[in-house]
Amino acid sequence: xxxxxxxxxxxxxxxxxxxxxxxxxxxFPYITGENGGGTFVLVYLLCIALIGIPIMMxxxxxGRRGRQSPxxxxxxxxxxxxxxxxxxxxxxxxxxxxxxxxxxxxVIAGWAMSYIFRTGSGxxxxxxxxxxxxxxxxxxxxxxxxxxxxTIFIVMTMIxxxxxxxxxxxxxxxxxxxxxxxxxxxxxxxxxxxxxxxxGVRFLFTPGKITQEGVLTAMGHAFFTISLGMGAIMVYGSYxxxxxxxxxxxxxxxxxxxxxxxxxxxxIFPIVFANGLTPDAGPGLIFKTLxxxxxxxxxxxxxxxxFFILLSFAAWTSAISLIEPAVxxxxxxxxxxxxxxxxxxxxxxxxxxxxTVFSFNIWSDxxxxxxxxxxxxxxxxxxxxxxxxxxxxxxGLFIAIFAAWLMxxxxxxxxxxxxDWVYKIWRILLRYVTPVAVIIVFLKAVxxxxxxx
Ligand code: TRP
Numbered sequence: 001x002x003x004x005x006x007x008x009x010x011x012x013x014x015x016x017x018x019x020x021x022x023x024x025x026x027x028f029p030y031i032t033g034e035n036g037g038g039t040f041v042l043v044y045l046l047c048i049a050l051i052g053i054p055i056m057m058x059x060x061x062x063g064r065r066g067r068q069s070p071x072x073x074x075x076x077x078x079x080x081x082x083x084x085x086x087x088x089x090x091x092x093x094x095x096x097x098x099x100x101x102x103x104x105x106x107v108i109a110g111w112a113m114s115y116i117f118r119t120g121s122g123x124x125x126x127x128x129x130x131x132x133x134x135x136x137x138x139x140x141x142x143x144x145x146x147x148x149x150x151t152i153f154i155v156m157t158m159i160x161x162x163x164x165x166x167x168x169x170x171x172x173x174x175x176x177x178x179x180x181x182x183x184x185x186x187x188x189x190x191x192x193x194x195x196x197x198x199x200g201v202r203f204l205f206t207p208g209k210i211t212q213e214g215v216l217t218a219m220g221h222a223f224f225t226i227s228l229g230m231g232a233i234m235v236y237g238s239y240x241x242x243x244x245x246x247x248x249x250x251x252x253x254x255x256x257x258x259x260x261x262x263x264x265x266x267x268i269f270p271i272v273f274a275n276g277l278t279p280d281a282g283p284g285l286i287f288k289t290l291x292x293x294x295x296x297x298x299x300x301x302x303x304x305x306x307f308f309i310l311l312s313f314a315a316w317t318s319a320i321s322l323i324e325p326a327v328x329x330x331x332x333x334x335x336x337x338x339x340x341x342x343x344x345x346x347x348x349x350x351x352x353x354x355x356t357v358f359s360f361n362i363w364s365d366x367x368x369x370x371x372x373x374x375x376x377x378x379x380x381x382x383x384x385x386x387x388x389x390x391x392x393x394x395x396g397l398f399i400a401i402f403a404a405w406l407m408x409x410x411x412x413x414x415x416x417x418x419x420d421w422v423y424k425i426w427r428i429l430l431r432y433v434t435p436v437a438v439i440i441v442f443l444k445a446v447x448x449x450x451x452x453x
Contacts, residue, residue, distance in 0.1 A: 008244040010170055014317075015060075015227075015236050015253050017173035021318030022108055023225040024261040025184075025311055026286050029268045031221060033279030035214040037203040041265070043215055047222035048254055051437055054429040055228050055396045056250045057416070058403035063237025064246070065415045069328035070094050070231030073238060074402075083406050090398045094231035095326045097391040099345070101230075102322040103352035104383050106157070109315035110149025111287060112308055114139060119294055119304035127295030129275040129288070136287045140360040150353050153312075157319040158346035161327050162339045166239070172317050180310035183303060184263045187290065190297040191270035200269030203279065204262070216445035219438070220389035226257050229392030229399070232321040235328055247418050247426070267293070283380075323349065355379040372446050389445075397438045404430035 005011040032040050066073025071091030078087035118124065118135065139145060160169070191197055210218075223229045237246075264286075271289040272279055281288055294304030323345050330341035359366070359379035367376040374385055403412060404427055416423055 004241055005166060005239050008241060008249070010166065011236065011240050011244060012249050012252055013173035013177075014166075014169050014321075015233060015249065016256050017169060017177060017314070017317030018227045018232055018236065018321035019225065019253050019257040019318070020177060020180075020260050021314045022105060022112070022311075023221070023318070024257060025264045025314070026108060026112070026283070028221065028225065028261040029264055030281065030283055030285040031217055032204065032265060033269075033272070033281065033285055035217060036208050036210060037269075037279065038206040038208050039210040040214055040218050041204050041262075042207060043210065043218035044222055045258070047219045047437075048226065048258055050429065051219065051396065051434050052222045052226050052228060053250055053254050054426055054434050055223075055400055056226060056233055056254065057246050057426055058399050058430060059228060059231070059233040060237035060240065060246045060250065061412060061415045062399065062403060063231075063234035064240045064242075065411070066234075067238050069238075069332050070234045070325045071329045072332055073234060077402075077407070081407050081411065083402075087398075087402060090395065090402070091231060091325075091329075093391060094229070094234075094395050095329060097230040097387050097395065098232060098322040098325055099349060100352070100383055100391075101224075101387045102157075102319055102349050104356040104380055105315065105319055105322065106153045106349065106353050107146060107150045107356040107380075108283070109153045109312060109319065110146060111139065112311045112315055113153065114145065114149050115287060115291070116305055116308040116312065119291065119301060119308055122301050124291040124295035124304065125301065127292050129277055129292060132291045132295075133288050135291070136284045139287075140284070143357055143361050146357045146360065147354070150357055151350065153316070153319070154346050154350045154353070156316060157323065158342040160316070160320050161323055161345075162342035164338060169317060169320065172313055176310055176313045177317075179306075180314055181260065181263075183307045183310060184260065184267060186297075186303055187267040187293050187307070188263055190293045191267050194270045194274035196273040197266075197270045199273040200266060200271075203269050203273070204265045212444045216389050216441055219393055219441045223392035223396055224388045225261060226254055227318070227321055229395035230322075231325040231395075234399075235325045236321065238328075242417075245418060246416055247422050356383065393438050393442065397435055400430050400434045400438075404434075 005014065062077060063073060066076050068076065069091070071088060074091040075088045078085060123135065124132065191200065227233050268286060268289050269279065271292055275292055277288065290307070291304065294300040294307070297303065326345050327338065327341045330336050330344065331338055356379060363379060367378060368382045369375045377385060413423055416426065
């Protein structure tokens with residue numbers, strides 16, 4: 001009854017589609033800008049290599065072994081390995097995290113969709129930084145428009161989820177992802193002509209200062225960008241045929257994701273510096289910079305329109321994976337069919353998304369503070385912080401502990417089904433490096449205000 005991908009390629013495409021999304025093109029540039037560039041990028045890359053890759057392998061491995069939604073997979077594996085039943089809570093936390101993330105992810109995806117039409121109408125031809133800035137301001141200050149796009153995006157996502165993820169995803173990832181990649185290269189090419197390209201490169205790759213919170217954000221983002229820590233990759237792994245190399249698939253997904261993020265950085269920061277903008281413009285950064293490129297480059301209206309179409313697709317293939325664990329669980333445990341399961345989750349996510357919609361306008365002065373963690377954050381910032389910086393790394397930490405310490409070596413070795421040395425490196429990283437790194441970053445970030453050089 002539990003489905004399977006029709007081939008190994010489809011799994012890799014679906015997982016890459018999950019990984020590559022707004023995280024790479026929208027979030028990575030703006031948090032890099034807010035956290036001062038170089039060192040932040042370095043910490044992020046280290047986290048991908050030492051924390052992300054081993055955990056991704058673990059998630060796929062657990063998923064394939066359990067063959068169910070993350071909640072039921074954890075229940076089953078805890079039983080098989082004679083471990084405490086409470087491991088099921090790991091599945092629950094992931095499901096909730098996915099739901100929380102989708103609620104704001106959808107709102108941002110709505111921005112990307114609305115930019116298809118802004119760019120398409122030629123609004124940005126000859127654009128100036130000021131003009132682009134006020135166009136963005138008009139969008140986010142209008143709750144009705146944000147709400148309309150949020151609604152459209154949720155409906156689009158739920159349609160695919162209702163049909164079953166396999167059927168909806170293949171075309172989107174097989175053709176549209178590579179196309180997005182090509183357009184990104186075109187923007188990078190434009191950025192090379194701005195005369196500020198090297199300034200962008202220096203900003204991204206020259207180490208400087210970073211705060212403890214910046215380190216936590218970099219680590220959180222490593223999880224966010226390759227979709228780790230909440231069971232999305234686990235549930236995709238559960239549809240994976242036996243004969244696929246988990247290690248190879250992981251390397252491909254992580255590499256593709258990282259390349260897209262770095263290209264986005266290379267596309268955006270030269271435009272920032274060439275137009276006298278500041279890197280720390282926040283969540284609007286790509287919407288305040290890319291239109292300038294589209295307004296000035298050859299065939300910019302066409303390229304820009306296509307770019308935002310493809311970005312919306314990338315967001316959509318990611319969104320599907322955020323809610324799939326919850327839908328899979330409803331289908332398995334509550335006896336609802338996929339259509340209803342998707343509808344229920346869609347409605348719940350839509351409702352929570354209202355908080356993010358309003359946090360950019362009518363609630364913009366409502367803030368939240370959690371002692372030792374953050375102060376005066378908007379609804380959107382609060383959700384983003386709690387999910388990306390806390391829940392995902394926490395989920396990843398427990399996945400590492402379960403897979404590397406509590407699961408019998410025989411089980412994980414059998415399921416990983418890889419060469420001896422790959423298995424050994426993976427296990428050593430997952431036992432000693434990954435959990436320690438996550439814990440250290442957590443502890444240092446709690447209540448930290450200091451700046452480390
Ligand atoms: N990785 C996606 C992005 O970068 C977002 C995403 C999809 C995600 N599924 C996830 C993030 C699961 C965390 C967990 O846009």
